[in-house]
Each structure stands twice: as structure tokens, then as C-alpha cells.
Amino acid sequence: MAMALKKKPVTGMKDILPAEMEIRDYLIGLIKKTYKSFGFTSMETPCVEHIENLCSKQGGDNEKLIFKIMKRGEKLKIDQAKEENDLADGGLRYDLTVPLARYYANHSNELPAPFKALQIGNVWRADRPQKGRFRQFMQCDIDILGEASALAEIELILATTAMLGKLDFKNFTVCINDRGILRAMAAYSGFKEEDYDEVFIILDKMDKIGAEGVENELIEMGYAKENVETYLKLFDEVSADVTGIHYLKEKLGEYLPEETAQSMELIMSSVEEAKECEFNLKFTPTLVRGQSYYTGTIFEVTMDDFGGSVAGGGRYDRMIGKFTGQDTPACGFSIGFERIVMLLLENGYKVPAAKEKKAYLLEKKLPKESMLKVLAMAKKDREEGKQVLIVNMKKNKKFQKEQLTGEGYADIVDCYADRL
């Protein structure tokens, strides 16, 4: 008697069917090839991390989203357990950044300096399930550790955009800002440092509620009308290209550190000159990005035909120090792998230069000698670079051929013993 096993995947996670896998495999290949051409090297950490590292507040709100791994054997003491972390000693990683910091701390002596890391791997978050968002999803990060200069940002942006360009994405925009500019604009407008976080959370809504909405919310929160008006006037006056930086440099004076302005100018002009595909580069002083670990430049990629960002990143010079006790300059760019796959699927993207697919249909009970002939032909086809399928002929051969045509088999050969 067959046992009743569960057929569906676990809640919020998905099985990936062949058509989507074809795009994913192609995308992973393209990512590796492109990023390696920019000098990045692959690395990998285990999917399971120490529970202490995951719960260390590096990841902000992510702790409650962790899939925790139960202790095993004698270490698991169910009757003495009072809280969750008495029972767990590990958890599935919720991003690739905390594991990268641990990896770098553990291996910095064995790694090139600077270390240009490429990671492609799954992460897990026990979010409320919703359409298009899954509890296991692929992340793809590039990070440069040990490079304090703007060269890091320039290369991260050039590499990421080169990769997106190869997927025929048009009209995407790289938005760029710096935490130093965010702070300088707030300081110039008269906000106090302890209020910055709250002000930035409201500023971050500019896209959705507009300047007036931001103004209203800030005033509702009790900030001085004068400060709020000064603040919003700045955003109104600043332009979205490198002249916006020049304007702020003059306007904000000593509130804006000289090196922040210089670095932004260098990044923007270098990227404009050296970019490998067409896109818009946009100085975006309203860009906040949520993660508290960013310390300098922040950037993201948005697409006209997609609400929300498809890539994001920035500089986080003080995270590695949490592991090593010594700060290491660090900057990263993460592409939204799943979003890009979704966009490609929706656009009916065809993987380019896929191999020619050929199928041999074998007559029922094909004698051994004929089978050997087919195997020899298939071998020759593969040597010519084809993908070859050998299958037994079904009763409904017409239907079988339609199915194979649908799977991309352009050349289908009937194999009867008397005709080989």
C-alpha cells in the first residue's frame, strides 16, 4: 500500500520547471562570465550559519525571518528549553553579506587584496508568502573588500550594468547617492543628527507620496516648518546629473565633506564615459536604501517596465570589523536574480545561441543492431554540438512529435529497423 507523501513543496518555496531552469542556467552562466571578465572570483559559504552570527543585528529586521536549525543528539534538551534559541544552533542564511563578512574574517590571509568576490546562492526568509515572493530565493552579489577608493564603486556599477545590457534590457536607470550627502542635506536644513533616521524613512517615500506628502509627514512629525521647507527646496533645485553634485558642493558648503563630493563626481563621470551599454545614470538625492549597514555610496537599478529595483548596493565600511575587530573598506552590488528571471519569463525571453535540438524516435522493439546505428548517429550529432534526445516511439506518434516540437526539437527522426 502506497504511503501518503506530500506532493507539494513546503509552504512558500517552489519547484522549478525545465522552461524556467533554462533561463536560470543561462543567466547564471552569463553572470559568471561577465563578472569574471571584470576580475571577480567565485566564492561560496555554507547555507547554514551560526545562529549567533545571524542574530547579531547585522541584518536588522531579518532575525525573525530566520529558518532555525534544531540542535541534534545530546545537545538537544527539549525538556529544559525555555526559548527558541535554546533549541537551535544554526540557521539558514538570510543574505550573502553576513556570510561574506565571516568568510573574509576567516580567510583574509588566503585571499587577494583587494578581494573581488562573486557569490551566487540561495538565501531563505520566512516571510509571509505572497505572489512572486518566495521563502527560498537566489541572490547574486558582487563585493569588493579592501578597496577604499571610488574604483570599487566604478567597477561594481560597470560590471552590473554590462551584465544587464547583455540581457537586452533597455532604458534602465542607475540611481546613485551617498549617505554623506543625505546627512549633509539634513544638517544644512537644520535637522538634528538623532532625527536623521526618522527623516530619511519619510524621505524614502518621495516616489510614492511626492514632495508634498513628504512635507506633510515631516511637519506632522513635529519638525520645524522652516527646516522642512529648506530641505524640500534643496531636492527641488538639485539636478540629476553630475551638476547636481556641483550645486550641492556650493550650496551645502562645509556640511558636505569634500571627499564625498569628489568621489561622487569621479564615479559619475567615469561610469558615463566607460559604460558598456546604454543606461541612464541619475544622481538621486532622495535615494535612502534601508539597510543600516551602509556607510557611504548607495545605488540601485530601476527599470521603466518594472516597479521597484532590480539591483541595489552600496558601501559598508564598518561591517567586516564586527568580525575582525578591524574595519575593512567594503562595497557591494546585488542583483535581484529572481526579479530578473521573472522579467525575462514575462517578456518571453529566448535564450540566445541555444544548441540545435534533435530527437530520434525508436520503433518498438528496435533490434540491437539498429539501436547501435542510432547511438552512433547521436554521438556524431553531439560532436557537432547538438542536443540529442533518443526516445521510444509512442502509440500516438503525431502527438509525441507535437510535444517534442514544443520542447524545441526542430529535427525529429523516425527510426525503423528496415529504414536505418
Added chain:
Amino acid sequence: MAMALKKKPVTGMKDILPAEMEIRDYLIGLIKKTYKSFGFTSMETPCVEHIENLCSKQGGDNEKLIFKIMKRGEKLKIDQAKEENDLADGGLRYDLTVPLARYYANHSNELPAPFKALQIGNVWRADRPQKGRFRQFMQCDIDILGEASALAEIELILATTAMLGKLDFKNFTVCINDRGILRAMAAYSGFKEEDYDEVFIILDKMDKIGAEGVENELIEMGYAKENVETYLKLFDEVSADVTGIHYLKEKLGEYLPEETAQSMELIMSSVEEAKECEFNLKFTPTLVRGQSYYTGTIFEVTMDDFGGSVAGGGRYDRMIGKFTGQDTPACGFSIGFERIVMLLLENGYKVPAAKEKKAYLLEKKLPKESMLKVLAMAKKDREEGKQVLIVNMKKNKKFQKEQLTGEGYADIVDCYADRL
């Protein structure tokens, strides 16, 4: 004050450094390319499975090795929990076969028939840590579901050996047997069906303890001396090529099902004729393979310079039915990904046709105009297919260059503003 975070990976799992990643990335690319050329298609399941599916005895002894995932939120009732499975609702998969069976049961209407699946993914087992064995490791399986004929075995063996051949492995051996032959030899010798499992466990030690050792153990277990002698004489007389099958067909008479012998003959002669690289194909009547789910053919690949197998598989026609209620013919071949990586690393394997690597060393405070020149040169290099690294020059330039040379950068360009 920096917090003390843990730098080492969790017990029994490992960080993968760039040199090993280069080999892993290459191997994954080669596997995908080769198997796709045999008509296999990629598929993927979540790393987390239902705890019920993992604990359903499909995997035999694997249950106690499962990393269990704790329930979350209100579902976790620590004070009411009596045993482990009150606290867990999922677990990390310990192989790719149980998830494949679930996937096929869930999606068979959306999949080609037969379904030729390629899976490359991590699995987790909480084994006692030991040298060279890790608690997270990559598995790489190909399976053909819905193909009852020997065509499945032939293609699995041809594809797996073609892949190994492309890695320049020489002198490997494909050992092949059939559960039906195992049973027929035991029946002919007078063993009772209920004793087969015990007999086969002892037979499986032939490699280690020799025929005499097997004989002694069987007699110690209380089996009739006459049966044991008949049994061992069979192994002594049978040859390791297809004539061994002919011999058994005659000798065992009706104990050996006609279709088992025919299928073995067809597989062996087809593989010999159509194989795409040099290897030994060896009929191995002592081959047992532990997994209880095998129902017919079993096979494995051994290498002269490596104790133990580097790949294994067989037919398991009754597992899918555990999910669907209806048996589906199934046959698979799994390569020991981690063992192969280890062998390649030990042999100092060089990834073939790696891109030419070029590095630009930038003088300190290189002016923007010069930087742009370097970025333009790098772009051109990439267009020519090179991997390009741009880094700031260090104080000890000689040491830096030695390091880069060690990383494979053959062409290193000093970039001074006055010489660009």
C-alpha cells in the same frame, strides 16, 4: 566595541576558496553542457523538504542525519513539545532522489515523458565530521523517469562516462549488475528469500575480505556449507564481460528471468559499442549497492587511483509510486561531485581554455583622465575575451605583482599618468 562573532563556518561545513571554486564552476558548466547534449533538462527543488517526506524511510538510515528546521511563530509550542518532530516541520534534503520523486508526482502532467532530469544541488547530512567528508555537499544526479526499457540505462551510462572522459580521467571502470541476478544467484545456491538481504550485506564485503572471508562469515551466520560453496563457486566461474551473463543464463536456468539477462546483454553491448571515451565495462555480480530502493540494474564507477566509487546509480521502479500511488519506471546515475573535485584538486588539474587574465596597476591618485584611459583599455580587453583586473598599486609593487602572477595574471600593466 566590536562584537565577538564566529569566524569559522558551522561544524562540518566548509567555506570554498577561489582556487577550488574555479574548478567547481568549470565542472558544473561541463556537467550541464554534457548532460544537456544527451537530452537531459535541468530542474530544481527547494533545499527544504517536508519533514514527513524525509522521515518516510525512503532514504533508509538517513533520518537520523537530517538537519531539522524548527516551526515558526504560533506553530512552535516549546512547552508542549515531547519529541523532536513536535518542534520541526521541515528538514534539509539529504539526497536529490526523494525530492525528485515528489517533484515528479507534483508536476508529471507538465513534464516531458519520459522525463530526463538533471539536478545539481547541495544536500545535507549530520554525519560525524571526518576528513574530506562534509555535512553540506553537492550532488549531481541524472534520472530518466517513465522509461522502462534498457535505453534508460544505456543513456545514463553513456552520458556519465562521456562527462568523466572530458575531465581526462583514464582507466576508470563501470561496474554493472542487476538485483535480479543477485537474487537468482542466491536462489540457485539454496538461500531463502528472507535471508537475501543478510547474504548480500556479507557479499558486499568481497572487495575487502575476499571470497574466503565471505565464505567464513556466511558459515558463521549459520548458512549451510553446501549452499555457501555453491554460491561462491558461481562467482568464481563467472567472467566480467557479457559472456558472464551468457554463462549465468545457462547455469541458473529459470532462476534468472529471461528479460533480466536480455536487458543486461543489451546494455553491455550497446555501451561497449557506443561509448564516447575509453573505460572498462565490467559485469560485477558481487556489486550490491546499499540503497534498498533499487529494483533492477545497479551500477557504479570506480577509479584505479581512488578507493571507492566516484559515481553510482540504478533502477528504482517503485519509488515514484510512493507519492503517486502508481509505479513509474525510474533509473538514475549520481556522480560524486565532491570526490571528483577532490581528485581534480589533488591532481593539480588546470581548468582548460580559461580566459587570459590581465591586470592594470594604477598609480596612487591617478588623475581622472588617466583613469578613463585605463577603463577604456580594460573594456577593449574584455571585448577580446580577457578577464581584466584593475587595482590600485601598492607600496610593495614587486610583491603585489608576484601575488597577481600566482593568481594567473600573465599580463600586468603599470599605469602612471605620465605614461598612458
